[in-house]
Amino acid sequence: MKPAPTGRAAALAAALLLAACSPTLDWRQVRPEDSGIEALFPCKPLTHARTVPLAGTPTRMMLYACTTGGMTFALTYAELDDPARVTPALEALRAAASANLDGQETLLGPAEVPGMTPNPAALRLSVQGRRPDGGALAQQLVLFAHGTRVFQASVIGAQPEDEPVATFLAGLRRP
Template sequence: MRAHTFFRTGRLLAMAALVASCSPTYNWREYTSQDGAYTVLFPAKPSSFTRSIDLNGMRVDLTMTAAEVEGTTFAVGSGAAPDAAAAQAALPAMRQALLRNIGAADSGAAPDEKGRLAVDAGGTGNGQPVKLVGRFEARGTRFYQVIVLGKRSTVTPEQTEQFLTSFKPQ
């Protein structure tokens, strides 16, 4: 009788584990920005807001679209500059602002061959250690920041890579 109870309990635990593994924490879905400026895969249903910001003397409307999963935020910020040179100049300003927000030093990273800037930094948010990973790029007069920000333990390389590589500016 004990062996039967043991195997029955084992089967129930195995079924519970199987059901738990089927409930996705990350529910990836394709998102196209309202102005059609980009597409990206978000791990949950995103929400958007627009606000006016100052990027080193350039006043722009920046639209942030973000989704949060288990305390990790996946976000895309996009805006338009008066010309392509101003859009490119917005990239280091956005990068510096985000680094400043988490109290991380700016290493002054150089753009890659496509003119993109990257960030991979640790800092503090809400009194806890956080990790910021992302990239900043411009296409014509449009500029973008694509970032993942969360507790160091929840910013996984696989989910970060999924999000960053899915971003496609139009």
């Protein structure tokens, strides 16, 4: 039979137990305004909107993003109002993902988001790049569309962990 832990050992054991129970990733279902999609975020996202050139046309883009556990989780989307703009916009988002990190892209396969509109430019990608200070930066992302709305969901960090990336991307769906 083991002796009872001393006060110091018990305090250390309790501290380790509490640390194991405190979640870095506090998952919640989010329905971004006017997006027509649900996303599963591991922290409470902040929102930001701005007009940016997308495939040569000024476009209002919405961003929902939060940072936790050394990773930033983001969902960006825009309503294009013209079906002819969807594929060029997805291609522009793809090009920007690599350019923003000055990185190397790896195609992981087609996007698989329940309820998305099929499109040859709807893809799952990984980009390995660098921060401005030279530190490594990696991004996992999926580009997809629903009707005339385009989306980019991404997780970015020094080395995004597989499980949170998979959970975030698997949490995307049309309600």
